Amino acid sequence: MCDKLGLVATLEIPFVNKAAANEAGKQNTVNMLKEAIRFNYNHPSIVAWNLGNETTMKAPDTFGEDYIKHFVSTHEVLAQTIKEEDKTRYSYSVFFREPAYQDRLGIRVTDLVGYNKYYGWYVEELEDIDKNLRNLVSRSLELDPDKPFILSEYGGGADPRLRSYNPTRFDFSVDYQFLLHKHYMKTILDIPEIVGANVWNYADFQVEHRKDAVPHINSKGLVSAKREKKDVYYLYQALLKNTPFLAISSKSWNKRSGIADAKDATFATQPITIVGNGKDVEVFLNGTSLGKKAFEFSTATFDIPFVKGQNLIEAISEKEGKLLKDVAFVDFNLIPKDLKSNTNKFEEIAINVGSYCYFIESDNMDYLWMPDKAYEKGGFGYIGGDFLKHPSKRRNAIGTDVSVKGTENDPIYQTQRIGIESYRFDVPDGTYELSLLLAELKTNDENIMDIMVNGKTIWSNINLKKAYGNDRGIAKRFLVSSNDNKGIIVDFKAKKGKTRLSGIKLRKVN
Numbered sequence: 001m002c003d004k005l006g007l008v009a010t011l012e013i014p015f016v017n018k019a020a021a022n023e024a025g026k027q028n029t030v031n032m033l034k035e036a037i038r039f040n041y042n043h044p045s046i047v048a049w050n051l052g053n054e055t056t057m058k059a060p061d062t063f064g065e066d067y068i069k070h071f072v073s074t075h076e077v078l079a080q081t082i083k084e085e086d087k088t089r090y091s092y093s094v095f096f097r098e099p100a101y102q103d104r105l106g107i108r109v110t111d112l113v114g115y116n117k118y119y120g121w122y123v124e125e126l127e128d129i130d131k132n133l134r135n136l137v138s139r140s141l142e143l144d145p146d147k148p149f150i151l152s153e154y155g156g157g158a159d160p161r162l163r164s165y166n167p168t169r170f171d172f173s174v175d176y177q178f179l180l181h182k183h184y185m186k187t188i189l190d191i192p193e194i195v196g197a198n199v200w201n202y203a204d205f206q207v208e209h210r211k212d213a214v215p216h217i218n219s220k221g222l223v224s225a226k227r228e229k230k231d232v233y234y235l236y237q238a239l240l241k242n243t244p245f246l247a248i249s250s251k252s253w254n255k256r257s258g259i260a261d262a263k264d265a266t267f268a269t270q271p272i273t274i275v276g277n278g279k280d281v282e283v284f285l286n287g288t289s290l291g292k293k294a295f296e297f298s299t300a301t302f303d304i305p306f307v308k309g310q311n312l313i314e315a316i317s318e319k320e321g322k323l324l325k326d327v328a329f330v331d332f333n334l335i336p337k338d339l340k341s342n343t344n345k346f347e348e349i350a351i352n353v354g355s356y357c358y359f360i361e362s363d364n365m366d367y368l369w370m371p372d373k374a375y376e377k378g379g380f381g382y383i384g385g386d387f388l389k390h391p392s393k394r395r396n397a398i399g400t401d402v403s404v405k406g407t408e409n410d411p412i413y414q415t416q417r418i419g420i421e422s423y424r425f426d427v428p429d430g431t432y433e434l435s436l437l438l439a440e441l442k443t444n445d446e447n448i449m450d451i452m453v454n455g456k457t458i459w460s461n462i463n464l465k466k467a468y469g470n471d472r473g474i475a476k477r478f479l480v481s482s483n484d485n486k487g488i489i490v491d492f493k494a495k496k497g498k499t500r501l502s503g504i505k506l507r508k509v510n
Contacts, residue, residue: 114152384421
């Protein structure tokens with residue numbers, strides 16, 4: 001396929017993380033390389049043979065001097081084998097540690113070197129990407145000025161079910177992934193010494209030991225495992241296509257929700273990003289122009305005043321005399337800012353507690369869970385507590401990555417509000433269905449709590465670990481009533497340890 005499409009490719013053998021422990025293992029690695037070259041020699045798309053991937057992942061220093069000698073020898077033999085088998089193509093090796101580390105070991109022995117770097121994902125933040133990438137290129141070229149630099153892997157994971165207007169590192173939102181790649185591409189396209197860069201990856205793929213938002217899936221793809229395009233896919237088209245291009249990047253998100261801008265407002269304003277390679281773009285909502293904006297780095301963001309029900313968004317641009325147009329249809333659920341509003345009556349709301357992300361329940365007609373928020377009078381929200389934080393300081397992320405049993409909706413349960421005191425809804429009097437989502441996530445502590453609604457206990461002595469075990473998602477529904485204009489107040493009382501809540505839903509019955 002690469003030959004047919006004219007794509008530049010490298011071929012890599014499965015020499016990954018560390019070297020085989022003995023000479024027989026080394027010879028097996030050499031044989032794999034020979035077989036790979038001989039089998040694929042006649043593919044014109046292949047420009048380099050890669051002897052391995054992240055071979056210093058398991059630091060050689062920790063295995064002793066004998067292993068280091070064996071490790072270095074393996075690299076030397078593989079680099080030599082490439083030249084013996086094919087004098088017309090480059091030898092190539094991919095690292096992830098600092099250039100000086102590989103240089104000290106003496107394994108920068110190939111024509112090309114690549115670095116797998118996940119700035120803004122596994123380490124540091126978005127604003128650090130440009131500085132870190134420029135420094136990395138400089139350090140590599142200082143050691144070998146004539147050895148071309150390749151950014152052999154970069155990227156970040158995204159679950160198409162997670163969206164956020166306040167994206168954070170490792171939240172697996174499509175929106176954080178978009179920002180991450182935008183930061184990378186700004187720097188990649190600005191540094192001529194980067195002769196190549198490889199997005200990791202084109203499509204989500206299976207990795208059995210992975211957990212995260214979608215268990216057993218590496219979700220760093222520009223498209224899902226089903227080849228559904230994520231927002232960032234369109235960004236790359238806008239940046240790299242030579243032909244005229246325009247897209248509403250988030251058009252696949254066709255069921256949305258938001259809180260009205262004011263007490264009796266009939267709309268909620270939310271941003272939408274347009275990507276394209278023209279000069280500017282004009283956006284229309286339900287036939288009314290929202291103005292025109294110039295593209296900056298192939299993106300333009302508009303504030304859209306969504307109304308309840310159907311919203312037609314049209315983006316129109318022009319390039320090289322060609323009219324470009326893209327459309328998105330959004331079914332919008334407008335949540336009243338004042339839940340007792342007569343203008344927009346309250347019906348139902350679901351909250352992804354302890355998270356800044358919307359969650360799209362794709363196996364339930366795209367039912368939408370809203371991001372968590374602090375309580376405001378007249379509205380809804382939590383009182384007290386803190387975000388559940390990932391135990392790894394390296395991630396510094398909200399939530400956990402455990403695979404949650406009993407559900408396909410892992411992200412709802414992977415985030416929580418710990419030590420929560422109350423969740424309050426200032427709804428009109430009436431009968432409501434209250435749903436509570438709970439889970440005990442990887443803890444040795446014993447946590448016991450009671451849950452009350454408007455002062456009445458509805459669930460007592462809740463010991464999730466004892467009753468259900470760790471890492472199992474639990475959902476319970478209750479019929480509750482609001483009387484005397486008091487709304488619905490859900491209180492959480494710790495009897496031992498800390499209270500916790502993963503999700504909450506309230507639906508008006510009558």
